[in-house]
Amino acid sequence: DTTVILLAIESSCDETAVAILRGNLNKAEVLSSEISSQIDIHREYGGVVPELASRNHSLALRPLIDAALNKAGVTFEQVDGFAATAGPGLASSLLIGHTAAKAMAVAASKPFISVNHMEGHLLSPFIAGDKGILPNISLVVSGGHTMILHTKQFGEYELLGKSVDDAAGEAYDKVAKMLGLPYPGGPEIERVARDGSPVAYSFPRSMLKRANLDFSFSGLKTAVLYTISELNPETGLATAEQLPDICASFQAAVIEVLVKKTIRAAQSVQADRITMSGGVSCNGALRDAMADACKRHNMELEVCSKHLSTDNAAMIAFVGLQKFLRNEYSDMCCDIDPNLPL
Ligand code: KG4
Ligand code: ZN
Numbered sequence: 149d150t151t152v153i154l155l156a157i158e159s160s161c162d163e164t165a166v167a168i169l170r171g172n173l174n175k176a177e178v179l180s181s182e183i184s185s186q187i188d189i190h191r192e193y194g195g196v197v198p199e200l201a202s203r204n205h206s207l208a209l210r211p212l213i214d215a216a217l218n219k220a221g222v223t224f225e226q227v228d229g230f231a232a233t234a235g236p237g238l239a240s241s242l243l244i245g246h247t248a249a250k251a252m253a254v255a256a257s258k259p260f261i262s263v264n265h266m267e268g269h270l271l272s273p274f275i276a277g278d279k280g281i282l283p284n285i286s287l288v289v290s291g292g293h294t295m296i297l298h299t300k301q302f303g304e305y306e307l308l309g310k311s312v313d314d315a316a317g318e319a320y321d322k323v324a325k326m327l328g329l330p331y332p333g334g335p336e337i338e339r340v341a342r343d344g345s346p347v348a349y350s351f352p353r354s355m356l357k358r359a360n361l362d363f364s365f366s367g368l369k370t371a372v373l374y375t376i377s378e379l380n381p382e383t384g385l386a387t388a389e390q391l392p393d394i395c396a397s398f399q400a401a402v403i404e405v406l407v408k409k410t411i412r413a414a415q416s417v418q419a420d421r422i423t424m425s426g427g428v429s430c431n432g433a434l435r436d437a438m439a440d441a442c443k444r445h446n447m448e449l450e451v452c453s454k455h456l457s458t459d460n461a462a463m464i465a466f467v468g469l470q471k472f473l474r475n476e477y478s479d480m481c482c483d484i485d486p487n488l489p490l
Pocket of ligand 1 (some may be wrong): 161269289290291292293316317318320321332333334335338426427428429430431432457458459
């Protein structure tokens with residue numbers, strides 16, 4: 149079995165990341181996974197500013213590549229191939245990492261591999277395993293996507309359901325903004341929710357009664373907004389005392405639909421394994437609820453460690469490795485695609 153070393157770059161949004169991965173078809177080892185976060189730069193604008201993001205990617209990248217190689221104890225010459233995120237994401241941000249990886253591949257005369265960011269999230273629960281990629285029902289919940297897929301094997305994914313409006317992470321971020329909590333909202337809401345009651349307010353469980361596996365989170369967001377203004381007609385702002393209950397109740401509504409629809413999807417195809425990935429899958433309450441539900445239904449749950457759930461380059465290297473080992477190299481002229489579908 150061939151074991152190779154890959155260097156991967158992720159720059160689709162506001163994290164610049166470089167990872168070195170060594171592996172074969174069954175087993176991968178993350179030798180280093182460096183991340184330079186721009187969150188502090190974008191926080192004062194309440195969201196990601198594309199122009200600032202791309203400039204900071206280009207500033208951060210070179211030292212990050214050196215750091216990743218150093219930490220891994222790997223020289224540039226030892227790298228067998230270079231991978232980078234091609235989309236989905238911000239065009240100007242994607243271009244920085246994608247072009248840098250191509251340039252390195254040219255300089256080293258080694259293959260270049262273009263990777264879909266969502267495939268990176270989707271397969272991240274298998275990075276640390278030693279059985280390759282196993283068939284499963286996959287819940288992918290990030291800032292831009294909420295999807296349930298039937299993953300049959302590497303490269304064969306059937307979309308069973310998705311959000312018809314906001315992604316789950318987007319709902320977290322928007323509700324956090326309404327509540328005056330800083331960006332990104334997911335971790336903030338999780339933290340504040342710990343002191344609140346999940347049954348204090350009964351927010352809508354959108355589309356739960358529908359037979360399909362689609363989601364909708366914009367009605368929930370509006371319901372939270374109405375509750376805030378009803379409670380505080382003068383200011384329209386939630387008070388510090390109201391925050392924990394609102395956060396806990398909002399989070400309970402999101403988690404209930406995510407868990408129930410994922411279990412339903414697994415039952416519909418008789419799958420006995422569920423995976424969960426993407427930034428929202430960091431959420432401890434979601435992890436606990438999904439683990440409980442899987443236990444009750446005799447299903448196995450695979451999630452990656454929290455630092456591989458949010459944006460990182462190890463997941464890009466992992467997909468790159470699968471493609472490399474199947475000789476699926478990318479053309480040097482291939483372009484980024486901000487709306488790249490899975
Ligand atoms: O996967 P990710 O890092 O980037 C995208 O590809 O979008 O996901 C970021 C999203 C943000 O919306 C963020 O608020 C959310 O994941 N998130 C969380 C938590 N940590 C990050 N949502 C809920 N609970 C968390 N602990
Ligand atoms: Zn992501």
